Amino acid sequence: MEKRYDDVHAVRGVSFSVQEGEVFGLLGPNGAGKTSTIEVIEGLRVPDGGRVSVCGLDPQKSPNELKNVIGATLQQTSLPDKLRVGEAIRMFAGFYKKSRNTDELLTRFGLDEKRNSFYSQLSGGQKQRLALAMALVNDPKVLFLDEPTAGLDPQVRREIYTIIEELKAEKKTIVLTTHYIEEAEKLCDRVAIIDQGKVIASGTPRELKQTSANTTRVEVRLSKPASNGTLKNLDGVVDARELDGGYVLHCQRTAPAIVALVKHLEAENNELVSLEIATPSLEDVFIELTGRRLRD
Amino acid sequence: MKTILTLAAMRIRITLRNKAFLFFSLFMPMLFFFLYGSVFAKGNPVIVTILMGPVLSLTVMGTFWGLSMQLVTWREQGILRRFRLAPIPPSKMIASSVIANYALILPTVILELMLARYFYHVTHFGNLLSVFVLAILGITSFGALGLVVASVTNTMQETQIINQMLWLMLIFLSGATLPLALLPRAVQRVGLFLPATYLVSGIQRAMVDHAGIFSLGVEIVSLGCWAALAFTISSLLFRWEPEAKLPRNAKLWAVSTILPFILLGIWENHNGKLLATAASMMGDRPTKSGPAVEKPQ
Numbered sequence: 001m002e003k004r005y006d007d008v009h010a011v012r013g014v015s016f017s018v019q020e021g022e023v024f025g026l027l028g029p030n031g032a033g034k035t036s037t038i039e040v041i042e043g044l045r046v047p048d049g050g051r052v053s054v055c056g057l058d059p060q061k062s063p064n065e066l067k068n069v070i071g072a073t074l075q076q077t078s079l080p081d082k083l084r085v086g087e088a089i090r091m092f093a094g095f096y097k098k099s100r101n102t103d104e105l106l107t108r109f110g111l112d113e114k115r116n117s118f119y120s121q122l123s124g125g126q127k128q129r130l131a132l133a134m135a136l137v138n139d140p141k142v143l144f145l146d147e148p149t150a151g152l153d154p155q156v157r158r159e160i161y162t163i164i165e166e167l168k169a170e171k172k173t174i175v176l177t178t179h180y181i182e183e184a185e186k187l188c189d190r191v192a193i194i195d196q197g198k199v200i201a202s203g204t205p206r207e208l209k210q211t212s213a214n215t216t217r218v219e220v221r222l223s224k225p226a227s228n229g230t231l232k233n234l235d236g237v238v239d240a241r242e243l244d245g246g247y248v249l250h251c252q253r254t255a256p257a258i259v260a261l262v263k264h265l266e267a268e269n270n271e272l273v274s275l276e277i278a279t280p281s282l283e284d285v286f287i288e289l290t291g292r293r294l295r296d
Numbered sequence: 297m298k299t300i301l302t303l304a305a306m307r308i309r310i311t312l313r314n315k316a317f318l319f320f321s322l323f324m325p326m327l328f329f330f331l332y333g334s335v336f337a338k339g340n341p342v343i344v345t346i347l348m349g350p351v352l353s354l355t356v357m358g359t360f361w362g363l364s365m366q367l368v369t370w371r372e373q374g375i376l377r378r379f380r381l382a383p384i385p386p387s388k389m390i391a392s393s394v395i396a397n398y399a400l401i402l403p404t405v406i407l408e409l410m411l412a413r414y415f416y417h418v419t420h421f422g423n424l425l426s427v428f429v430l431a432i433l434g435i436t437s438f439g440a441l442g443l444v445v446a447s448v449t450n451t452m453q454e455t456q457i458i459n460q461m462l463w464l465m466l467i468f469l470s471g472a473t474l475p476l477a478l479l480p481r482a483v484q485r486v487g488l489f490l491p492a493t494y495l496v497s498g499i500q501r502a503m504v505d506h507a508g509i510f511s512l513g514v515e516i517v518s519l520g521c522w523a524a525l526a527f528t529i530s531s532l533l534f535r536w537e538p539e540a541k542l543p544r545n546a547k548l549w550a551v552s553t554i555l556p557f558i559l560l561g562i563w564e565n566h567n568g569k570l571l572a573t574a575a576s577m578m579g580d581r582p583t584k585s586g587p588a589v590e591k592p593q
Contacts, residue, residue, distance in 0.1 A: 042381065044377070044380060044381070044536075063383070064383035064385070065383075067381065067382060067383040068383055072381050074374070074377060074378060074381070076374060077374075077378055078373045078374040078375045078377075078378060079375060079378060080306075080310050080370070080375060082309075082310045082313040082314065083306065083309075083310060087306065087309065091302055091303075091305075091306050092382060094298060094299070094302035095299055095302065095382040095383060095384060096382070096383065134378075
């Protein structure tokens with residue numbers, strides 16, 4: 001798939017397939033092309049190249065048929081302020097050929113007590129739960145969730161995770177975009193890491209982490225900048241990169257690497273300000289591939 | 297149809313919860329009604345009958361504002377994007393706006409007729425079928441005009457500026473505020489190019505002269521064609537999100553909605569029938585609804 005906005009080439013040949021009953025994640029930093037990708041698949045944007053098929057339907061050729069079999073939440077859902085929660089969900093149920101029991105959905109998403117509240121009176125978490133309930137109102141075959149927990153506090157984020165895990169247990173096919181490592185690792189069966197409009201790695205979180213599994217990430221901060229390239233040559237270190245004013249060392253043998261680092265710093269009249277040892281995560285995969293953090 | 301009615305019901309509910317709507321669509325028309333009835337007509341039932349043309353036209357033309365502002369607000373706030381995820385084509389979104397306006401505006405039209413009966417003792421309402429046909433066509437066509445404006449503007453401010461310009465022209469040059477016959481001849485001639493002029497004149501003729509649907513052919517056909525044209529163009533230019541690009545010739549399409557009235561204006565300027573009717577409406581003449589009408593001083 002290709003997508004351009006004037007001079008900006010937002011999606012450059014992204015390609016993937018999602019199996020029925022799978023939770024598939026598009027993981028990448030802001031501006032990576034995740035939303036453009038998902039909105040082309042939903043039929044909200046016209047691609048500039050490539051082919052998209054959802055349940056055998058082309059989003060551009062059969063938009064209404066497609067919308068009947070998918071459910072989606074946008075990065076930011078807005079409804080009229082003076083629309084009540086119960087009215088919103090009943091109204092959206094009325095747009096589809098098939099619809100679920102709206103009372104049941106309100107109960108399931110903890111919105112029963114809010115059914116008579118105006119949309120403007122809901123908290124961020126309640127609005128996101130309503131968005132999820134509305135996405136499920138037509139009992140979709142595929143659910144698209146664009147940054148479902150972005151901007152929500154940790155407690156509400158966990159609530160949303162629970163809902164998505166329940167949907168996963170029901171074998172719903174879900175495609176979600178996120179820039180949270182934890183979210184992708186916790187919820188997704190498979191992940192495509194996307195950066196600057198390209199898929200740079202894909203697989204199960206375990207498979208992806210295995211690419212970094214034989215190394216440990218050691219993050220250090222020094223009182224003075226290290227000489228160019230010297231950290232990479234230390235014993236036990238396979239890769240060293242500068243990141244956020246510190247250094248990330250990928251070490252095959254952690255203890256000898258730390259000893260070598262300390263000796264090196266003494267010799268260089270440099271000091272260790274902080275040192276952090278982390279187990280490999282999808283963030284390491286991203287850093288290894290791009291030299292940047294996901295949140296950059 | 298189910299989708300249109302579902303959307304229309306939602307729009308009606310939301311609009312009735314909006315205090316601004318109640319002010320502009322209920323309070324303002326009532327203000328005009330009593331201003332015209334008590335100050336201009338001095339309670340004379342025959343003059344009130346004549347002035348019901350402008351009063352009802354102003355009420356009907358008010359649809360022009362609500363629809364365009366709501367569409368632009370919803371587009372700016374990202375509300376239309378959420379609707380776009382559902383299987384709703386633009387034509388249904390637009391049709392629902394127009395249907396909602398029938399439910400919101402026609403009761404005010406009925407209320408004004410009832411108030412004319414009870415406050416000013418108007419006993420002859422002429423041909424009410426024609427009045428309602430014209431009111432429905434007016435709601436559709438002026439509503440669709442608002443939607444055309446909303447389709448080619450990007451921000452609320454831009455919409456308000458264009459709406460103000462159109463609105464002032466529509467109400468001051470059409471006979472909706474000052475009777476057409478009292479306007480300078482040159483202004484009258486310009487007024488013949490405006491749809492509002494045909495709405496005001498049509499309703500006046502239906503109420504004062506008992507004009508039936510067939511004798512109001514020019515007004516009904518012109519407003520009907522205009523409504524169909526404006527509705528089609530607003531559907532074609534409909535944008536779900538502010539970033540969506542307009543077709544290069546969109547503004548030209550929008551301007552083309554005035555085409556029926558350019559042709560009609562040329563025709564009416566040539567034969568002068570409407571201006572003659574407007575003049576006779578204000579002159580000393582016996583009417584079917586009562587005694588001779590004196591020209592207001």
